[in-house]
Amino acid sequence: MRICGIKLGHDGAIAIVEGGQLVFCVEQEKRANNPRYQAIDNFDAIVVDLAEHGLDPRDVDLFVVDGAWWRDGLRLRSGTELVSLEWASYVECHPEGLLASHGGVGLILDGRSFSYRSYPHVTGHLAAAFCTSPFAKAGQGAFTLIWDGIIFPRLYYVDPRGARFIECLFPLIGQVYATAADYFGPYTNRSSWDDLGVAGKLMAYIALGSADEEIIAVFRGLYEERLELGLQHARNYHAESSVDTSLAAIHDFFHTSALRLKGKRAEDVLASFHCFLERLLIQNMTTILQQYSGLPGSRNLCIAGGCALNIKWNSALRASGLFDAVWVPPFPNDSGAAIGAACSAIAVDSGFGPLDWSIYSGPALQCGDVPPEWEATPCSMRELAIILASNKPVVFLAGRAELGPRALGGRSILAAATSGGMKDSLNDIKHREHFRPVAPICLEDRAPSIFSPGTPDPYMLFDHETRSEWRDKVPAVVHLDGSARLQTIPRTSDHEVAELLVEYEKLTSIPLLCNTSANQHGRGFFPDVASACRWGRVEHIWSGGLLWTKRTQN
Structure with a gap:
């Protein structure tokens, strides 16, 4: 069966999986010197990608569209025609909903309408991480941590037979890391929400500073006062029902932090905030694992979502002693969402099995006119x-x-x-x-x-x-x-x-x-x-x- 996974929006990509093997994945930013994080906002891009690999849309048995938080009423283009399309939610709607699909018609490719399925966005992250892991290949289970920009860090347990949600580690959306840059350091003149590269730059910038226990204590106190689970006044934020609600809570957190940390070096503040989050991650992971240590594969961990690009957190988890092996796929952010969408469809029929794949499965080098000099x-x-x-x-x-x-x-x-x-x-x-x-x-x-x-x-x-x-x-x-x-x-x-x-x-x-x-x-x-x-x-x-x-x- 030939499955085409599609990631629309930023980090747009299409992937073809056939017979349990990744044939190719084309991220749109890697075509024609496109901007970083290039979206697919016109279905013609899908037709072009398929054609370059000798395929027509009619050669595809199943199209799968990655879920997103802006699911309702979005209009895209097919050529010059506006097309309405819906897809699954960002997070599963109920505990058994990871593989519940949203079916639709109206994917207009090359003038023809195709039906499609859509699975939650977190399902794609989970499937891409686990199915490419050595654990899937060995038939083992693993915990899988998904932490993306607009969700709390969500811990799942996955094995070849299925997956289930365990719990959220703590109530901080992944965007909290980049939002710190709106208040401290060299990027305060831009919005972290509009610049997807800020988090990575911040990870480099913190090396200029040092973690300060007094600063960490300020962040810890504000977190316990305003954001920690169980607080009545933070109920709406914990519901994760609105990106705006989450961002408002985070901005309030940093606005108050900035007032309390006047006079502190921005480098030290940001290094301390990184350290605060890292400790929170390890501490809460430790507490949760104590309850689930009897699960097969409980000494394995996969990490995915945009926060999995934070190499220091990955290393801290690997060095924590909590796990025997830690796997992060090379496409943990939305660049792997098209692969994950295709793997989600396979999981429905045959479980979370291993994907045969190569890191060098992107676009081939093109021929271009080299300047005469x-x-x-x-x-x-x-x-x-x-x-x-x-x-x-x-x-x-x-x-x-x-x-x-x-x-x-x-x-x-x-x-x-x-x-x-x-x-x-x-x-x-x-x-x-x-x-x-x-x-x-x-x-x-x-x-x-x-x-x-x-x-x-x-x-x-x-x-x-x-x-x-x-x-x-x-x-x-x-x-x-x-x-x-x-x-x-x-x-x-x-x-x-x-x-x-x-x-x-x-x-x-x-x-x-x-x-x-x-x-x-x-x-x-x-x-x-x-x-x-x-x-x-x-x-x-x-x-x-x-x-x-x-x-x-x-």
């Missing part, structure tokens, strides 16, 4: 390693794009990490703030000697400490607090970036490189060599065995 010459991996060793960054475009928001060697800018100035240079090239970190991509077998814990982390979703003896050797990938957002890759991988790392290690004895996404500021990954050439902020572009370099002007 750029010329291509053959370039082996050995030759490319020599260029990188000379402290010159390279745009590296290989194969199909990665799934999710992290560049993992398919659409990357790579550079030597041995110069402390390289991080600043890459941030300048990408028009990013000076405090933003640059991640290391490292050969898996060498990672434990450089990082702690240095465990295999192929998707850049956990925090690692750089060992002291290596901090001066690879300063460009060491964050201000000594940490690194590590990506590991086996030297036996058939991906070309692994071959490059092996050659670079032979040349320098350093088994890692800087890795940051290859894209224009505020845009998705480069879809082709031509786009990277037109951007022109990096001298060398490598793809498919060719090195593109701009001719010097005579």
